[in-house]
Every structure is written in C-alpha cells, then in structure tokens.
Amino acid sequence: MRLKKENGWKNMAEEKKKEIFEFSNGYKKFLNDSKTEREFVRNGIKVAEENGFVNAENVEKLKAGDKIYYVNREKNLVLVIVGEEEVEKGVNFVVSHIDSPRLDLKQNPLFEDTEFALLRTHYYGGVKKYQWVSIPLALHGTVILEDGKKVDLAIGEDDNDPIFTIPDILPHLSKNAQDDRKAREVIKGEELQLVVGSIPTSIEDKEVKDKVKQAILEKLNSDYGMKEEDFISAEFEVVPAFKAKDLGFDRSMIAGYGHDDRICGYTSLKAILEIEKTPKHTAVCYLADKEEIGSTGSTGLESRYLEFFMSDIMYKLKDNYNDYFLRKCLWNSYALSSDVNGGINPIFKSVHEEQNASKLGYGIVMTKYTGHGGKGASNDADAEYVGMLRKMLNDAGIKWQTGMLGKIDEGGGGTVAKYLAHFGIHTIDAGPALLAMHSPYEVASKFDLFETYRTYKVFYER
Template sequence: MLLKKENGWKQESVDKVRVFDFCKEYKISLDKGKTEREYVRYAIEIAEKNGFVKAETKEQLVPGDKVFYVNREKNVVLAVIGENPITEGLNYVVSHIDSPRIDLKQNPLYEELELAYMKTHYYGGIKKYQWASIPLSLHGVVILANGEKKDIIIGEGEDDPVFTIPDLLPHLAAKFQGERKTGEVIKGEELQIIVGTIPTKIKNSDVKELIKYAVLEELNKAYGMIEEDFISAEFQLVPAFKAKDVGLDRSLIGAYGQDDRICAYTSLKAILDLDGIPKKTAVTFLADKEETGSNGSTGLQSNYLEYFTSDLINRVKGNYSDLDLRKALWNSNALSSDVNAAMDPIFKGVHEAQNAAKLNYGIVVTKFTGSRGKSSTNDADAEYVWSIRNLLNKNGIIWQTGELGRVDEGGGGTVAMFLAQVGIKTIDVGPALLAMHSPFEVSSKLDIYETYRTYKVFFEDMV
C-alpha cells in the first residue's frame, strides 16, 4: 500500500474494551502522583509488587534480574537485565515526571485587608490566566527545625479545603486587564492564593497580623510547622480535580500532568509487563526538571544516567571501566518519551496540517523538536528513524509522524538531545495532547494504549 493507514479507531484490529480497561489504571496513577515525589513513590510501590528490588541489594546481576534505583526521591529507574553483554548497549525509555505548576515562594505568607495570602512562583511554561479561579490542592514536603520530614497534601480529600488564585471580576477588568497582552492578563506576582480570613484568638501585643498568625497556628497544630520552616520546604499547587473521561463516547481523558506522566505510566507498565528476558537490558527512566531545561541533580543534564548505567555494568560484569560505559552508551538505543501537540481544528492555523499530529492516530514519531531553525534539538538520523519505523510496522503499532507547530510559530524541547550527547541513538516517540501545559490536558485513550504497546515492543525486539 502506497498511502498512510487510516486513523486508529478505523483499524479493524483495535480492541476497544482492552484500550478502555488499560486507561482506568492510568487515570488512577495521575491522581496518585501529582508531583515528582508522589509519582516516584507510586512507581516504587507497583515495581516492588512486580518483583523489582533495590539495585544495591544485588551484588551480582544476571539476565532476568529486575532492579530499581532512586535519586533524591525525584528520579526512579527500573531495569531488567538482558541476555546480551551489557557493553553491547541498553534500551532506554526516558520520560519526565515533572509538570508545569505553581510553587510557593520560600517566604510566602502575609496578611493584608484582613485576608491571609501566600505568594507563589510558577514552574515551567504556563498560561498564567488558566490557573486563576480554579480549585488548587497543596502538595509538598517540609523539613522541620528538628530535622523531621513531613509530607503534606491538602485539598485532595473529599472534605479537605482547597486553595484558589482569585481573578478580577469582568465588571472592573476592562481597563486594568483588557489592555494587557494575553501573557500578562494575570501577571506572575498576581498568582497568589487565599489561605485564611479568621484571626487568632491569642492575646499577645507582639502579634500584629492576627489572621496570618491563625494560619501559622493551623500549620503548627497539624504538622508542627513554624514560619521559618517554609525555607526548607517544597510546596506545589496543582489542580484539585481528578482525571476524567471526556466526551459522550468516553474516548478521551482530561487531567492535569499528562505531560509527561502519560509517557511515565506507559513506559512503567511496559517494563513491568515484559515477556521473558529481553535481549538488551531494558531501562525505564523517570526523570525530573524537564520543564525548566533538565537542570539540577535530578534532571537529564546531570550525570545520573551515567551513574546508574555504570553501576549496572559493575554489577553485571563484576568490574567496571570508563571504556565499558562509553561502549554501552554508544551502542544503546533510546526513546525520548514525551508528548507532541495534537492539531485542534479551532486553532489549526498554528500547525502545518500535513506534518501535524492528531488525536486517535496513534503514537507520534517526532524526528526533531526545537524551535524555528531546529535549535536545541536532537534530529534523529535516517537510519535510526527507519529502525523505529520498521519496529512499529512489524508489530502492527498504530503510529503517525508529527512536528511541534509551523516552522516559525514557536516550538519546544525534550530530553532527547541530552541522551544523544552521550552517544545514545535517540528519537522522540510519544502521544499527542490537546491543551498541553494547561491544568486540564486532553489525551486519546487509543493513543495511550498504542504508546504502551510501542514501549513494550521496543524493550522486547529492539537490538
């Protein structure tokens, strides 16, 4: 056949019941893991239930062994040791588990006009106005003055209070907001949450801000916090609502954080569901900090990939050399498993239709990302693109190609270039989303399932 295949739901081989059943647990994973730390805990929990153990508990690794690594509670790596010598390369599927959100500032709490507010700093690329006037939950960790660590989630329980960033009413917004550019309808410093209005009952002349003090009393009572503890805390505000089916036919999923936990979940499930021992050692790597450039010790620009790969080599071979690491990386394959932008008929002008991804057309193979003149991209070579194309066709995967918008429209990056920098053959392969980076991103159930199938056959058949 000379032409591309029809879109996914028109394929006779699609099993709707299997697709829908697979996506039920995916929605649960989104609700359980709204932050990096939470998703790492979720991944470890299901990994251990499937026979994975901490790598440091196994002095010697042999084919079929299942191990995991954890980096600072924000990265998790799952590996299944393959039959081939490890220096002949590994098969990596690398996703990120951070998502755009609102973080609390280190000194957030203040009182004005008998209202207590907390100041924030947004994380990643967001449309700031989308985060106003919606229910937000507070997730995070705080290290108290005595060194005790407390995990905190407020706003997810049925009876929990939530938080919100109040917007300006339309009756008074015509001049104040109406003359602003879209990106500044709500400005960064205006992203502030209401946290209380009732003053403390304490009688103390040193306490001037009674409502602020009452908020601190609540935090102290529940978690033992004092105001200074905000300095050693990580608090994130995320949408308080749960993942939901979208549409009368329930074919879509709407939820926060699908970029990129849609790939995190499917790559996690793929390695858990491996049939037998793979030829090459299989690795699912869930990373952090992609939304801010993959920086820091938990991002792909750190050397953590080289660290755990070196450790795997040492435990498999019983010894290690830098040359072994370089050989292993240079002989490896990777899927940078990240999302693409689905073309929306309402805003199709930002896309070039012939090279745009669409919902329900399967997983998207993205040869290059970057922006405008392909800056900050990997741009996979033709040989590797063919090998992925061949793998997908051979296994009956429903797939498409995609590009992140028109040439001069904008663009974006992934972790692909950081994998390629150490010599790993890499390409971006993941599903498409509508409303990417919004508090309620939309995905296709069929595309999710084809993404899972892709990662699984990549681990099983890619050599």
C-alpha cells in the same frame, strides 16, 4: 501508505475497545494519585516491588534476568531488567519526565493583606498564567522541620479537604486594571497569590499585627508541626485539585492534569513491569525530573545520574569494569525520548501545518526533531534509526504517525532527547499527541495512550 494517516478507532472491534478503556482506568487512577514527581516515584516504587524489582543498593552482583531499581533524591526512578547480551553491546532506554508545569511556593510565602492570608508562588515551567486563576487548587509537598522530621502532605484532593484558589478580578471592574493587557500578562507572575484563610486568631497579643496569618501558622503547627521558618526547607507544589475524567459523549479521551509527561511515564513504567521473558538487551525505564525547566539540577537529564546508575550496573555485571565499557555501552544504545507532541487543535488549526502535524486518535507520534526555528536546540534522529523503528512498529501492528510541534517559526519546544544523544545514544522523541498541552487540564486520546504503551513494550523487548 503510512503517509496517509488513519484514525485508530475506525472499524475497531468492541473487545479491543474494552481493553483500551480498561487500561485507561488504571492510568487515570495513577494520574490522580501522582500529581508531583515525588508522588510518582513513591507510587512507582510500590508497583515495582510488587512486580519483583529490588533496590539496587541491596544488590552486589547482577546477572541476566535480574530486576532492580534506582532512586535519586525521590525525584528520579530507574527500573532495569538485565538482558542476555553483554551490556556493552547496548541498552534499550525509554526515558520520560515526571515533572509537569505548576506553581511552587516561594521560600517565604505566607503574608496577610486586607484580612486575607495568602501564599506567594513562583510558576514552574511554561504556563499560561491566566489559566491558573479562579480554579480549585491543591497543595502537595514535603517539609523538613527544624528537628529534621520529614512531613509529606497533600491538601485539596479528598472530598472533605479544603481547596485553594487565586481569585481573578470581576469583569465589571477589569476595564482599567486588566482588559488592555496582552495574553501573557492578563495575570502577572507576582499576582499568582493563593488565598488560604480569612479567620483571625483568637489569641490576644498586641505584638501580633497580622491576625489571619497568625491563625494559619497556628493551624500549620497544630496539623503538621510546622512553624513559619520551616517553609524555607520545604518543597510545596500547587496543582489543580480536579481529577482526571473521561471526555466526550463517546468517552474516547481523557482530560486531566499532568499528561505531559506522566502519560509517557505511566506507559513506560507499565510496559517494563509486564516484561515476562529476559530481554535480549538490557531494558531501562528512566523517569526523570526538571524537563519543564531545561532538565537542570541533580535530578534532571543534564546531570550525570545516567552515567552513575549505568556504571553501577556494569560494575555489578563485570569483574574487569572500566570507564571504556560504559562509553561503549552508551554509544551502542538506543533510546525513546518518551514525550508528548502538540496535536491539531480544531479551534486553533492555524498554528499547525497539517500534512506534518499529529492528531489525537492516530497512534503514537514519532517526532524526528523538535527545536526552534532552524531546528535550534534539537536532537535530529538519523534516518537509519527511524527506519528501524518504522519496521518495528509496522511488524507489531502498532498505529503510529509522524508530527512536528507546529509550523516553522510559529514557536517550538524541546525534550530530553538532546541530553541522551550527547552520549552517542540513538535517540528519537516518541509519545502521544495532546490538546491544551501545559494547561491545568490537558486532553489525551485513550487509543494513543494504549498504542504508546504497546510501543514501549515492543521496544524494551526489541
């Protein structure tokens, strides 16, 4: 019975295990190379074009079998394979978000204090702030210079690069300054300040009071053509500098930054790239932004971008396009809101109700509803859709489980599901379970990674 969950590694053949491990190696590399949403989109475009997808802007008409992609402000990537059926009969969406909790630089970040140059940050998404101190950090971003030139940079990833850090207070002196603080305030938001230098400028200028800050500005100008005002037209993200690595003596897990939700972004991307035959229904891989702060803005799921690219597809397919066809298409469509769930943590089991909790190594998690308290702010998938997916997964021999995000009233969370359901799209959350979600070093199961990929591929071809 499915109600009795089964560990996916149990009695697994060595050949199957080897396939899973090889698949995981590709994921680790992509995760290391794509620590921001812009980097994920750039790398996604590269592999899409290598697999025959073309930019939709260069296509005037579409037909069954065509492979196209859309890019929205370098933070959304949408891959589409046009199906055999009339598009108004519905589309199969797999929608993942490619932003992750992190620290962003403030617009005016650089200052000097006690002969250290520092950068002020603002945390992005739901983080435990104390987890971001005294670890190696890298700086990734894009800056638009005063002359309009665009510069991309990533400092802290190469072995020869410097890294940055936020220094915690030593335990010998923390008694009055920190020890009595609650967990959420062990480090306060304004204390998330990045140390970036300590050597003063060699230029003798009496008007320059902050000598170390001046030296950093000289370095930024020399290496990137930046001046201080350019921070205003920049997007700099502070992310962990360490790499994704195998975890455990048995190497069954992967520890890394950004599993939430790039583990779903990678598997949904990989799955659509490997579709060989024209699917019955049009398949759409939608990689979105801003989920971690409520899916807001022009690159989040709350925007009208889904309507934009879907209307473009329909316009290029139909000679008599009108808005009714778009509404009908979305209402007849199905979606996997591909996002992660919180697996049972062996150290903190008390926050879970085990009978309805997900576990690492037990396959992809179908989460019928998320939300807070009384299912607040949640999509709740209808029984008919859950039944259809249950049969699809069982027929394909895919290991799956159900899961809730913790005990009732323990906390909660949300995904992009409700924004898809807004259009009438049948929607459910589907993704792997994680340990230490939203931390700088999350943990995922290699088996769950592979079953998630298999699920998305079967769903596209449904």
